[in-house]
Amino acid sequence: MATIHNRVRDALTPETIDLVGAVHRNGSMAAAARELGVVPSALTYRIRQIEDALDVLLFDRSSRQAKLTEAGKELLREGSRLLTELDAIANRVKxxxxxxxPQLTLAVDSVISRTTVMELCEAFFALDPPTRLRIREEALSGTLEALTSGQADLAIGVAIEPSVSRSxxxxxxxxxxxxxAVAPHHPLAQAAEPVTDAMIMPYRAVAVADSVQRGRGVTVGLLGGQDxxxxxxxxxxxxxxxxxxxxxxxxEYLARPHIATGRLVEKKMQRxxxxxxMSYAWRxxxxxxxxxxxxxxLQQLDKPATRKALLERQQTL
Known part of the structure; x- marks a missing residue:
């Protein structure tokens, strides 16, 4: 099995893909050989080596003109894509x-404005960097854990003070x-204010799950025994x-537009x-x-306007 794989890999090189492309462009082995500066028999031999290694016919030899078979078309199509990727890899490495x-991973808490994050991504990619960007949505203690566990390089929206660490x-x-806030048809929408914990206890609370992978995580603003x-x-x-x-x-920034249009009702609480x-942290x-x-x-996060937008910018996505 390894020998077969090696034969295929030896056959599929940038040079052999160029050979197939040359024959396709010129319409014949002889014309392609003239373009490449080789004798036709040598070119024909190389094409047959590729076909033998792949166990397919790349050209239809029933006519005088060299026409690609469906397999040949696929090889040229995918081969051209691989050549482009090889060039991209070479440029990226340089x-x-x-x-x-090579890659930068951001752990972004779900309370952070997605609109602002995407605008920052847009500005980053405008630099045409070789760095691949990966964004993880996290919540509560999971945002910091993604950083400290080595799964992220930068955490935006850390609600828990990081322990003292040199890293x-x-x-x-x-x-x-x-x-x-509740929907206008929710029973608490008409409740007298200020709303007490005893008043919200009979009704279901909506909570964001802590994305921490180890331990039980934390809960915020929930009452014991509440649905x-x-x-x-x-x-x-x-x-x-x-x-x-x-x-x-x-x-407040997320609820504001919906409160203004009446889709949510803000309730003043006794508590x-x-x-x-919030903070941001990096390794x-x-x-x-x-x-x-x-x-x-980090330079962007050092700007007051950016920090403000991350915590107050209304979503447009």
Whole structure:
């Protein structure tokens, strides 16, 4: 089996794909041989070697003109794609050598404005970097865990203060204010204010699941014994509350447009207003210097307008 694979790999080289392409362009072995500066018999021999290795016919030899078979067309189509990818890999390797990371993974908490994150991605890709970008949506303690466990390079929207660690550094992002809101047809929509915990206890709460992979995670704003609908992220929580499936606290910026249009009703609570400090954190490189992609993101996060937009920007997606 290994011998067969080796024969196929030896046959499928950039040079052999070029040979097939030359015959296809010129319409005959003789014309392709003249273009390539080789004798026709040598070119015919190389084509047959490729066909033998793949166990297929690449050209229809029933006519005087060399026409690709369906298998030949597929080889040329996929081969051309592979050549393009090889060129892209070569360019990427050269550029990574200049200090760009091959991949940068962002752990983004679901409370963070998706619109702002996508705009930052757009600006990043406008640089035409060789770095592949990967975004993980996380929640609660899972956002920080993705960073500390090595699954992410930058965490945006950390609600838990990172423990002192030489490998992790953090800076304040800002504060996020939450409001309690329900759909207008929810029983609590008409409840007298301020709403007490005893008043919300009989009704289902919508909660975002902690995305932490180890341990039980944390819960925020829930009452013991209360019925709970658990969803994977803040967008799903908003959707559930718009449908009247339960009540709960939402980021004020996320709830604001729906409160303004009457699709949600904000309720003043007896308990203190929830204001949560958020931060962003990143893993230091082993040698103490961050790659150019991480440096770019940190430069953006250092701007007050960017931090504000991440915590207050209304969604447009």
């Amino acid at each position: 550029r990574v050598a200049t200090g760009w990371e 992790v550094q953090s800076k304040p992002l800002g504060t996020l204010q939450f409001v309690y 709970i609908l658990t969803v994977p992220g803040m967008q799903e929580k908003l959707d559930a509350q718009l449908r009247g499936l339960g009540g709960g606290f939402l980021p 203190a207003v929830r204001v949560i400090p 230091r490189a082993a040698e103490g210097s961050e790659g150019r992609a991480l440096q770019w993101w």
